Amino acid sequence: MRSSIAHTGPPPGEIPTGPDDTPTAKTPPLPRRTHRLTVKARHEDQSLCEHRVTSSGKPTEAGCTGRHDYVATCSCGGWTQTGSPRTALQYSHATHRNKEAARA
Ligand SMILES: [Zn+2]
Numbered sequence: 001m002r003s004s005i006a007h008t009g010p011p012p013g014e015i016p017t018g019p020d021d022t023p024t025a026k027t028p029p030l031p032r033r034t035h036r037l038t039v040k041a042r043h044e045d046q047s048l049c050e051h052r053v054t055s056s057g058k059p060t061e062a063g064c065t066g067r068h069d070y071v072a073t074c075s076c077g078g079w080t081q082t083g084s085p086r087t088a089l090q091y092s093h094a095t096h097r098n099k100e101a102a103r104a
């Protein structure tokens with residue numbers, strides 16, 4: 001750890017007032033929506049499955065009935081889909097994202 005930085009602060013009386021420095025006239029670029037996919041597995045009774053399952057989808061923990069379907073949501077808040085298999089939702093989300101990107 002280096003601690004050689006002296007905190008003297010900026011010299012007083014040097015506020016830049018250029019013609020380009022007008023924050024009120026600034027138009028910030030539109031915030032780009034991110035389309036991040038979140039997929040959650042569900043049991044047959046539609047409760048979330050956060051258990052560990054085998055690679056073939058078999059339940060390994062007590063109280064787990066296995067993964068019935070998936071709930072996919074997008075971080076933009078405008079897209080939700082349920083279904084199975086997971087790859088179908090991932091594909092569907094990619095379509096949604098491409099569509100949104102083309103519109104922007
Ligand atoms: Zn989205």
Ligand SMILES: [Zn+2]
Nearest residue numbers: 049051064065
């Ligand atoms: Zn489960």
